Amino acid sequence: MTNREIPMKQYIALVAATALLSACGGSSDSNNAPQTGEVAFSMTDAPADDLQQVHLTIPGISLKPADGERIYLELDEPLIVDNLLDLQGTLSTAVLPPTEVPAGRYNWIRLHVLSGDNNTYVVDDMSGQYPLYVPGQQSGNEKVRHVQLVSGFVVPVGGEVSFTLDVDLRRAITKPTNKDYYLLRPAIRMVDNSTVGAITGTISDALIEDASCTSVMEADTLEGNAVYLYSGTDATAGDVYLDAQGEPADSNNPVTTANVVYDAETDSYTYEIGFVPAGSYTVAFTCQALDDNPENDDALIFPAQRNVTVTENKTETADLPEEPPVIASE
Template structure:
């Protein structure tokens, strides 16, 4: 892939301080003023769709100080199916690229909206345009913006993964003939991430509250929350992908950081889940068999069968199994 860094980046680099000479005739080398950064995409799953294709043609980074860095992707990067990038799977969008070192405020992913570049195929049949909010009104070069700080080390390299939470991001407006991809994103530094995985006892899924559909292996999911969350809430975001529970005056429940579907292994029959690219730290996870009832545009009263605390360690997999009390 060939990528071109726009002049806004070059201008920022030219503005960096020059190496100065001391009075003794020698020179003190200034520390490196650039670093290497790469970006990949992973996905938290969605229900009722079989394929989500998306094409990116530009990435834009905004340093905390200085001009924006705009990188054209030539050729554009097409992810044929975001649903293939669940768990610990990811696909690179931008390879290692030299950028100004330091702290950044946001990253923007520019999407080529509409079929054939970006589209959604439903399980029931039918292929629909996939657009970023605004493109349905004719706007061009709309982007997904993730406002979350990250750092590119001077003289070093940082590999980032952007998690597109399709359960929150993907929506089909009522009566519309297209899907919208909202900016429900999170970014992690791959150096400090681990994985959570485990099994789910099938007996738990026989609970009377369950609304999942075993025939299509949908509707059972594990939700990831910050440790000591005020309460386990549903996925609830606005058109900008912003957490609605977080904006409530008296917050009584938290929105999940991301989610993972529980699926049945066709060979062993075991029900398993994997949540990848989780920053090291303390978290809570909760199991629900009502994820089909979780509309990201509404505050839904879904219930959870079990929950557990988990410690995520860099470059390790933390195992957490959900076991029925009736199991031997």
């Protein structure tokens, strides 16, 4: 924490003192009351290939009001996410419970990540464990660094807002060449939980067995089958392709992705995408997800896609391939 950050405990004490002084002055002017609201954050993730476990330790978060110094919110106990890969689809874990903060517009949020001593690491498909660093931590000089999400939001006066941070691991995690560690990039999208829905569906066996498939069997799981989500209808499906800063390098990047898994109870292949803001989208299936290297512009094949409209607080079904419409006989 720097001298330009205000610890949340100090802010609460300041609010209490301000309220007490107003009461002692006998003023009935409601404008003297502190303007606050409540905000909460949770975390989910989009999948990553070739990893069994992503373990994170988060001691706190910072928020930057548009007007004012940044506020550091230290968690009562560091949040330990044993495996971020378990939080896919509509699953999430709380990062910050409903917390009183100054009302108004905020410019960004930072997740502070603790490295070292097995605090933050990944386990690959070969069961090898490697440190996971925020860029800069690998030098050993700083145990706590942050990933910053520049996504504005508003906390209303006297109101409550709740957001989910979706860590897109296909974008976020990279292994530098010839290094024995992984890096965590700020590939995070933030969604307002009051405006989101979900998408679920099945994938036909014919698509799973398509001639273009490069999927492989790992243990009892067929890996490499995925559904990519794009903004807008009839979108052009493209791979995950990022620039040196970890930002989308072209306009065909997906919003997020979801792995296709086998459901033994229904004997079918299914997918689920959670925390999707209401709107129009395109979902596209590929069985070449293992070939999707975010540092390259890969020419993946998407043998099926369809449009889907998401409504808040509802789950839409979007099977692939899309069934042709039934034409009533005259």
